Amino acid sequence: MEEIERYSRQIILKEVGGKGQEKLLASRVLIVGAGGLGSPASMYLAAAGVGTIGLIDGDIVDLTNLQRQIVHSTADIGTPKVQSAAEKLRAINPAVQVHTYEERVTAGNILDIIKDYDFVIDGTDNFPAKFLINDACYFAGKPFSHAGILRFDGQLFTVLPGRTACYRCLFGGPPPANAVPSCAQAGVLGGVAGVIGSLQATETLKYLLGVGELLTDRMLVFDALGMHFREVGFRRNRRCPLCGEKPTITELRDEEQPVCDWRGTQV
Numbered sequence: 548m549e550e551i552e553r554y555s556r557q558i559i560l561k562e563v564g565g566k567g568q569e570k571l572l573a574s575r576v577l578i579v580g581a582g583g584l585g586s587p588a589s590m591y592l593a594a595a596g597v598g599t600i601g602l603i604d605g606d607i608v609d610l611t612n613l614q615r616q617i618v619h620s621t622a623d624i625g626t627p628k629v630q631s632a633a634e635k636l637r638a639i640n641p642a643v644q645v646h647t648y649e650e651r652v653t654a655g656n657i658l659d660i661i662k663d664y665d666f667v668i669d670g671t672d673n674f675p676a677k678f679l680i681n682d683a684c685y686f687a688g689k690p691f692s693h694a695g696i697l698r699f700d701g702q703l704f705t706v707l708p709g710r711t712a713c714y715r716c717l718f719g720g721p722p723p724a725n726a727v728p729s730c731a732q733a734g735v736l737g738g739v740a741g742v743i744g745s746l747q748a749t750e751t752l753k754y755l756l757g758v759g760e761l762l763t764d765r766m767l768v769f770d771a772l773g774m775h776f777r778e779v780g781f782r783r784n785r786r787c788p789l790c791g792e793k794p795t796i797t798e799l800r801d802e803e804q805p806v807c808d809w810r811g812t813q814v
Contacts, residue, residue, distance in 0.1 A: 550642070554596050562758040568596060572642075574755045577601040577661055579652055579680055580670030581628040583740030584694050584747060586618035588668050591748035593636040593643045597755070600636060601664055603648035604628040615737035652676055654799035657683040666754055667691035668747050674721040675802035681706065681714035682799055685789055690754060692747045699736050699771040701743035704762050705750050709790065711763040716784035716791075721802050739771050 550568075557563045574597050578585045581604040592600055608616075608623040608631050616628075623631040629647035636645050648660060652671075657679060661667055667689050669680045677693065684691045685708040693714055694703035706713050746767070753759040766779045788795045 550596075553640075557595065563756060567756045567758075570757075571596045571752070571755055572598040574666070575599040575601070575664045576666050576668065576751055576755075577603065577664040578668045578670055579603050579676065580672060581616075581618065581632040582606075582612065582670060582672060583615040583696065583735070583737070584670035584744040585632070585668065586616045587741050587744035588670060588748040588751070589632060589636055590618055590639060591745060592751060593640045593645075595748075595752055596640065597643065597751075599644045599646065599664075601646045601648065601660070602629045602632050602636075603650065603652060603660060604632075605649060605651040615735065615740040617737075617741065652679055652683075654679060654683075654801045658687055658799065661687055661689050664689065666751050668751060669693045670744065670747070677714060678721060678802050679799065682789055682796060684708055685713055686799065692750050694743045694747050696735055696739045696743050698733055699739060701739050701769040701771075702766055703743055703746055703750070704764075704766040705754070707761070707763055712781055712783045713787065713790050715789045715796075716787045717766075717781060719788065736771060739769065742769060742771070 551558065554568050558565060558568050576592055576597050578589050578600065581602050589600060589602065606628050608619045608626050608628055610624055612619060613621060618632045618635050619628065627649050629649050633645040633647050636643060650656065661683060667680065667684055669677060669691055671677055671680065680691060684706065688708050690705065690707050692703060692705050694701065750762055753761060764780065764782055768777050768779060783790065785792050
C-alpha cells in the first residue's frame with residue numbers, strides 16, 4: 548500500500564498504471580556523470596521508482612559545483628560525487644537500489660559497466676566521454692540520452708543504436724584542441740542544467756514505459772535567454788565512421804581532447 552501511495556500521481560496516468568510502475572521498478576538505468584545534468588535526472592528517476600540506478604563519476608564535490616549540481620550540498624564538499632548523490636537518492640526513495648562506480652568511463656571499463664543496464668544517460672562534461680559513451684552504447688546495443696549545456700543554451704536527443712542517428716552521425720569526432728572555450732571560461736546558468744537534466748529523465752521514463760514519441764532523429768535545443776525551444780531534424784549519416792555503411796571505428800578507443808562546448812559541456 549505504501550508503494551501505491553508513493554507513486555499514486557503517476558499510476559493514475561493511463562500511460563503508466565500499475566503495470567507501468569512495475570516496469571519502472573524492474574528497470575535499470577546508468578547515469579554517467581553525477582553533475583549538473585546527472586543531478587536532476589537521477590533525482591527524478593529515483594522519485595519515479597526506477598528500481599536500480601547506477602552512478603559513475605570519478606570526481607569529488609567542489610564548491611564551484613554547487614551552483615548547478617543540486618544533488619550535492621555544502622556539507623558534501625570533498626566527498627566523492629557518487630557517494631554524495633547516492634545518499635540523496637536513497638533518502639528520496641529507500642526502495643531504489645543505487646550502485647556507484649567511483650571512476651571515469653574508459654574504453655577499458657565502460658562495456659563491462661553498461662551491460663547490466665537498460666538505458667544510459669550521458670551527463671558527462673567532455674568530448675572524449677561523450678564519444679566513448681556513444682560508441683560503447685552502439686556496440687552494446689544500449690539506448691541512451693545525450694545532452695549538453697553551455698551559458699544559457701542546452702540540447703538533447705535520444706539514440707537507439709542501429710535504428711536512429713548516433714552522436715557521430717552529427718559531429719563525427721572531437722573538435723581540434725582549443726577550438727572552443729571551456730565552460731570554466733564561458734560559464735553556465737544553473738537552471739539550464741535543471742531543465743535539460745529533467746528532460747533526460749523524462750525521455751528515460753518514456754523509453755522504459757514504452758510510451759510517447761522519443762526524441763530520436765531530432766535534437767531539442769533550448770535557449771533560456773529567449774525562453775524558447777526549437778527542434779533540429781537529422782538522420783543517420785551513411786558516412787558515419789561508427790554506424791555508416793563503411794565504418795572505420797570497429798572497436799572502442801579513448802579520444803584525447805579535453806575541451807568542451809554546448810555539445811559536450813563542463814557541467
